[in-house]
Amino acid sequence: MASVIIRARGLTRRFGDVVAVDGVNLDVLEGEFLTLLGPSGSGKTTVLRMIAGFERPDAGSVEIGGVDVTGVPPYGRDVNTVFQDYALFPHMSVLKNIEYGLKVKKVPRAERTERARAALASVRLEGYGDRAPSQLSGGQRQRVALARALVNRPRVLLLDEPLGALDLKLREQMQVELKEIQREVGITFVFVTHDQDEALTMSDRIVVFNEGRIAQLGTPLEVYEHPATAFVAGFVGTSNLLAGEAAAAVLGRPGTWSVRPEKIRVVGRDASVEPGCHAVRGTVREVVYVGMSTRFVVDLEVGGTLMAVEQNSDAANSGGHLRGEPVLLTWRTEHEYEVQN
Amino acid sequence: MTTVATTPRGGFGYRHPRLRLAGLLTAPMLWLVAVYLGSLGALLLTAFWTVDDFTGQVVRDLTLKNFQQVFTNPAYYGVILRTVGIAVLVTLLCLVLALPLATFMARVAAPRWRPLLVALVLTPLWASYLVKVYAWRAMLAPEEGVISWFLSPLGLDGPGFGFLGIVITLTYLWLPYMVLPIYAGLTRLPNSMLDASADLGARNGRTFRSVVLPILFPSIVAGSIFTFSLSLGDYITAQIVGGKVIMLGNVVQINYVVNLPFAAAVATIPVIIVLLYLAAVRRSGALENI
Incomplete structure (x- = not known):
């Protein structure tokens, strides 16, 4: 049995009167591809942002690798994030974007260039290092964002609806590639999506969110074949x-x-x-x-x-x-x- | 009742695109070419004329005499250096003040307060320039001025009239022109950009230096074009709070009655400096941000 790498207990976050996340308990296992699935406003992204450290929980705690990081800012956490809008730095070349995290951590120049080039190769973008992000297509930007996160060798990679802006064909292609990359690097992926097909295709386990709470947690087969609630039955697949x-x-x-x-x-x-x-x-x-x-x-x-x-x-x-x-x-x-x- | 099908016809402008373009551009082009560029050309031409020392009449022979005088007489090139120095200082002070102010407006204050804050920054622009400069005269006046009055219990005197007074007053006058482009740049900066930097291990200071400042650079340059060129051409502030200190504009003002060609030559200097500055910043993409 794989060990628990992220342990969330009683996570709660309110925005004004709205309870976005309501007492969520979640264990993410080392090396797994875990998908947080739910409609917009179900709290899945907020949970991811609390794991990354962008949001402070109003109650509850987050542990990464057995260490309580609830009060630790994002720069002190051994996780990296791929953002929905990619968030590539527009004033840096592709290679500089990828090197950024290593540069901040004062990795020597030679090593950081070498690692950045290897990361670029791992997302099949050799030779694109000198381009500006604005010169890349959506799918290519997506891969640069992935390389920029993976090059830091985080313990967990967090992905916030990273395929949402791509067209259907590219999205399906990236789903397969993401899964392959995850198997190659062996890093734990926590992936947020509202797309049930994406969740079923890629995940080892799926957490279905509804109204700030976990409606069901299980393998794609369990969630699809044995939906626990009417909501899950309707959201994952056709309500029948x-x-x-x-x-x-x-x-x-x-x-x-x-x-x-x-x-x-x-x-x-x-x-x-x-x-x-x-x-x-x-x-x-x-x-x-x-x-x-x-x-x-x-x-x-x-x-x-x-x-x-x-x-x-x-x-x-x-x-x-x-x-x-x-x-x-x-x-x-x-x-x-x-x-x- | 019968209805007759009619094909909708485009308006006059739709059928005559060239006339439509002419209608759009005639007035602004007349203004820009004839009035604005025309007077600038006249200024440049006048700068190469001279004045008969005995009669005081303008002699319309082309000569470089005026420029020679400006650049060889230390009194004059001293004024050039001082004027550029004031413009640079004012620009830097505006930047130092505008960055935190715009950051508060764009990223800290609740979004519903933003229009009000922008309006407040703009408010001083609605007041008369002269009123504001005279207000600063009252602030800066030695001994009985507001600043001196506040500082006197500490045994200190205010900056008084002079170089510092000019810098302070011009900074006050042009600050909104620096705040607004930086504010606009900051509102366009996505939150995810800051999150991404923090996520990659950067603390706030690092994120500011490596991500925020470079992305804001075109906005800063846009603001500096205003603060720099407005300061460079100013002479009323120097007259009112400058004491004995004069700027290029004052040299123009002193000379344009007695020696119009020399005044014209001096007046072309800030124009040239601003053109050089614009050429230098053109590559930064700032001109698309004004």
């Missing part, structure tokens, strides 16, 4: 809930239940229900063709709505179900999970 009377009618049990759309099959009304499956009658309200798959929004006879997703593995005929068609939705009982409201 059976609740109240509908749940009682279909499942024979009350409560709120989550079924992921890709677990649901859409079949004709006369199809037979396999053993170990639940089935519910409904009418197709909407058919959305999204290339790789087709989404069906189905109004249930017992009330409520479920979404089902089918892979378009055969042809582009969207499974043959049309808008307004009466259908039967079936899924295996092990794919339904009770969530808290």
Whole structure:
């Protein structure tokens, strides 16, 4: 079991009347890629800023490597940050930007140039050292920011929505690269994002934030397949809930239940229900063709709505179900999970 | 009822772009070229004329006599050095005062107070120049002046009229021109830039020297262009609080009745110094920040 490198206890931060972070306890394990996931205003960035030292908590404590750093300013903490807007210094060349942290720590010139060049190479930007940040594209600036942080060999790298400003293709490419770089350097990454796909793709573990509190902590598989609350079910993936009377009618049990759309099959009304499956009658309200798959929004006879997703593995005929068609939705009982409201 | 479809037609200016451009630029170009550059050209030309010693009439022969006199007579080049010295000192003092003030306005005070603080910095500019300089005369006056009165219990006297009085008064007059560009530069400086510097291990002093000052440099130069050139051309302040100390402007003022060509030659000197200064700072990007 990996040791704990960051231990946050009872972290609380208020902005005026708003409680941005409300008593958060969090252990970050050495070497892991941990993602803080949540909608804007959920407190994830504030938690990251309190770990970096940019915000002082109103209550609670932060330990890095077993040392309490709650009152230590950012320059005294062995962590480095990649900022959402990159925050590259516009008056310094790329290489000078990367050298800055080493220069401040009085690393000799020869060593610091060598380390900066190596860092530049590690983000695949050899030969860009003499350029000004303004001459780089968004993706390149992103990598310089990463190199500027990594060159200091911090114990933990904090990343504050670093891919938010990039377009989709570049973002997906950087997700893969970031993960590779993290494996290569072996540094603990704490990554903030509001993008569930990003979180699922990159993380060893995900912390889902909601209204300043941790809603769930687990591996991507746990968070996606077994969402703990209705909020997590809705935020990570599509909200697909059976609740109240509908749940009682279909499942024979009350409560709120989550079924992921890709677990649901859409079949004709006369199809037979396999053993170990639940089935519910409904009418197709909407058919959305999204290339790789087709989404069906189905109004249930017992009330409520479920979404089902089918892979378009055969042809582009969207499974043959049309808008307004009466259908039967079936899924295996092990794919339904009770969530808290 | 029938409706007739009409294609919307552009206005007169849309159909005649050249005329639109002419309408936009005629008045300012007339002003700039004819009045401003014209008078500057006349000044430059006059500087090469001379005055008949006996009749006092302007002789329109081109000669370098006036400039020779300015640069060979120690009394005159002393005035040049003193005037440049005053302008540099005023600029430095304005910078030293403006940096903390603008920092407070842009980064410490709550954002809702900022417009009020900017207005307060601008307020002195609404008062008459003469009123302000005479106010400083009352402040600086030896023995009965406000400063002397405050210092007298300590057995000290105020700066009185002279070099220091001019520097203090000009600093007061031009301070807003330094505060505003620095304030604007600081409001454009992203917080993340300061966070990043601290994150990379820099204490506040280091962040100020290595990140804030270099990024602010164009704003500082922009402010200094105002404080430096306004000080260089001033003569009323020297007249009112300067005592026996005179600046280049005073030399112009003393001579322009008796020897207009010589006054013109002296008047071109600050123009040349400012042009040299502008050429020097052009590369800093400051001219885009005014």
